[in-house]
Amino acid sequence: MGRKSFRAALNEALHQEMKADPRVVVFGEDVTGGTGGDGEQDAWGGAFGVTKGLLGAYGRERVLDTPITESAFVGAAAGAALTGLRPVVEIMFVDFIGVCLDQVMNQAAKFRYMFGGKTRCPMVLRATFGAGARSASQHSQALYPIFTHIPGLKVVIPSTPSDAKGLLIEAIRDDDPVVFLEHKMLYDEQGEVADQSYAVPFGEARIVREGPDAAIFAYGRMVGRAEAAAAKLAEEGINVSVIDPRTTSPLDTETILEFTEETGRVIIVDEASPRCGMAADISSIVAEQAFGALRAPILKVTPPHTPVPYAPSLEDAYLPDAARIVDAVRRSLAHR
Template sequence: MAIMNIREAILSTLHAEMERDGDIMLLGEDVVGGNGTAGGPEAIGGIWGTSTGLWAKFGPDRVIDTPISESAIIGAAAGAALAGKRPVAELMFADFVGVSMDQLWNQMAKFRYMFGGKTRCPAVVRMVYGAGMQTAAQHSQSVYALLTAIPGLKVVLPTTPADAKGLLTEALRGDDPVMFFEHKALYGVKGEVPEGEHRVPFGQARMVREGGDVTVVACGRMVNFAEKAADKLAAEGIGIDLLDLRTTSPMDEDAILDSVEQTGRLVVVDESPPRCSLAADVAALVAARAFTSLKAPPAMLTGPHAPIPFSRGLERAWLPSPQTIEGAVRRTLAFR
């Protein structure tokens, strides 16, 4: 096992997969590193450092700096995928996915259906999301629920370096469009990563820890926060089933239902506003299909229905935290 952070796991996977498959190409804003900067090409390898060395290794035909136009980036990726390439389109911030919604919603997501299964669209759209780094209302949002709602798109959210490698490899080798969400506050998280071949199938949640009292369902950075809350609760003898969804489309409904049938209680932690959210989706699933197992109403812990503040103190108040997760678990246990 190698020790690396999530940024390194993504970068090493891109290197390995682009070397394995000559049809994989990368396009996006500053993915080369910034032609014309003081250091020239490869100066920084993108603002997130997830494309360092790719231009030097694979050249300008496969690593392409684009204009600042998300609709052009996604449109070009859609066309390249139809033409037989395997494009990786990078959106610098997930917040700007709205600019390219027609290309995603009405094109990529519909190609296989509209052409009767006679074509494919093996495109991966990598996008950076999430709050916690004071990037304010237009650069901090978690929009995975919006894309999860679109049939035809697969939605992936790695939490660990091992899953970053395994899920990205799975995405790059599939034949459908994948929305691959990378939380900006998780890039530095370190962990063990299997060497060699490593793939994580979509639609299989990861059981982070087992306990018999409450099921906690989360994804992305909220998994780490929930784990901290579970550590504190465990010291008092309170056991948590903590599920990391990994993918929201497809979603591992069986894992959620199996856990709730054992614990009788559910807390869903979601880094997004509450209306039409992932939390609402999971809570509705459990209420509809595991109602007789419930000992308490499903609890949803999300941000408020408000833009994400820039102020550090207000941003922290907006986000779910280990403390608020702990409080939600205690309230659920107190229900009689």
């Protein structure tokens, strides 16, 4: 057990799974770094350094740089999965999913169903997401609701280094296609991570903290902001629960409903657009299945329904922060 960054935890998961299973292959744009040039090989390890060192350890037959053509290499990953490999394919930014959505939505997600359960597609699609890096609206979106909407896909959003490693290992071992989304602002976050290989099951929420006054549900980077809000509220004698569902599909509805019943107050913090996002989805589940337990209206803390701004001041104002979460909890508690 040691302190590791979110990036290092992901890299360790890839190393351990590639060492344990020769069927695991990795490919994407610049995942080796420098391929085709005269410079140092493996100089980058992907745009964010997550695949650094894999080329030297496992060679070019298992770690492949691709052309800038997401439709081709995501389609190749889906085909490779059908033939018995377990590909982990990297898309630099989830915003580029439109280029290869057919391969994900109409191919990989449908194989098991279309072939009557006689085949499987053990493929992992890794991609960065999220605002805060001053990357403008075409490189900053939180598009996990799109994938969650598609039957046949599993969707994972880790918020800590420990979960990043365990959930990625689970994703690689899973026999269905998994969309694994990494918030780019979390890569340097540090946390305790076990050295040995371990898997974190899908569909099981992480209880970050418990308190009787309200329940806050949050994903990805928003979990940390919910924690900060909870700490601020605790100074005022208000004790709230913070729950990280970790996966949007499957979704741990049992835990969501349990904390709704216990607190009677629900606040959902979601970085995705408010229309048809996870905040809206969880709200509908709570309203349909636990309406009688509510002591106050369900409150959503989300960005506005606009593209992510580029101007730093506007981008900061766009994102939910601890102050907005604190305000939502106080508004919920005002209903007696």
